Every structure is written in C-alpha cells, then in structure tokens.
Amino acid sequence: MKRKVLLAVLTLLLSIADVVSLVYPQRAGAQESKPGAIEVKVDNFTFNPQTLTVPPNSTVTWTNKDDIPHTIVSQNGLFKSKALDTDQGYSYTFTKAGTYEYFCGLHPKMVGKIVVQ
Numbered sequence: 001m002k003r004k005v006l007l008a009v010l011t012l013l014l015s016i017a018d019v020v021s022l023v024y025p026q027r028a029g030a031q032e033s034k035p036g037a038i039e040v041k042v043d044n045f046t047f048n049p050q051t052l053t054v055p056p057n058s059t060v061t062w063t064n065k066d067d068i069p070h071t072i073v074s075q076n077g078l079f080k081s082k083a084l085d086t087d088q089g090y091s092y093t094f095t096k097a098g099t100y101e102y103f104c105g106l107h108p109k110m111v112g113k114i115v116v117q
C-alpha cells in the first residue's frame with residue numbers, strides 16, 4: 001500500500017517536471033537579466049559591488065551581512081530603508097535610467113551607486 005502511494009507521488013513529480021521542461025525553453029529564449037537575482041551585499045562597512053549597473057525595471061536587494069545595523073538611503077530621497085539587522089534585506093525597483101547614489105544613514109561614509117541604463 002505504501003509503495004503504491006510512493007509510486008503515485010513519483011509519477012506526479014515526473015509529470016510536473018515534464019510540464020516545467022516544456023515551459024522553460026520558451027522563457028530561456030527571452031534572455032533578459034533576472035531582476036530578482038540582483039543583490040548588493042552590505043559587508044564590512046562597504047557596499048559590494050559599490051557600483052552596480054542594471055537595466056531599467058530591475059529590483060535591487062541589499063542584504064546586510066554585518067553584525068551591526070545599516071540603512072540604505074538614496075542621496076535624492078527616492079528610497080530609504082529602515083535599519084537592517086544581520087541578514088535582513090531591503091529591495092527597491094529602479095524603473096528609469098539614471099545614476100542613483102546612496103549611503104548608509106548610520107554610517108554616511110558608506111556610499112554606493114546604482115547605474116540604470
């Protein structure tokens with residue numbers, strides 16, 4: 001009886017894999033960069049990478065890897081995060097081309113730049 005259930009589950013998983021492999025090639029053809037994957041690490045009082053170039057409509061996620069809080073504040077007031085504790089993240093979607101400079105509100109010497117083009 002247990003074996004039959006296991007077989008049914010395996011069959012279901014295989015058919016899901018079939019569907020995914022049918023859908024996936026079309027998506028891979030679109031070949032834009034993946035906005036979800038764009039990450040700036042905040043580590044050792046620096047933004048890494050310090051300058052990041054992304055296409056329009058990219059969502060950038062900053063993740064705090066330090067054991068003290070940091071914030072992400074844009075120079076022109078466009079975005080501002082709350083204090084991020086260790087491993088907390090903040091995301092912002094850049095819709096328009098331009099250069100967006102930002103800093104840490106708690107340590108203003110920490111600066112970074114997002115270039116959207």
Ligand SMILES: [Cu+2]
Nearest residue numbers: 070104106107
């Ligand atoms: Cu900071």
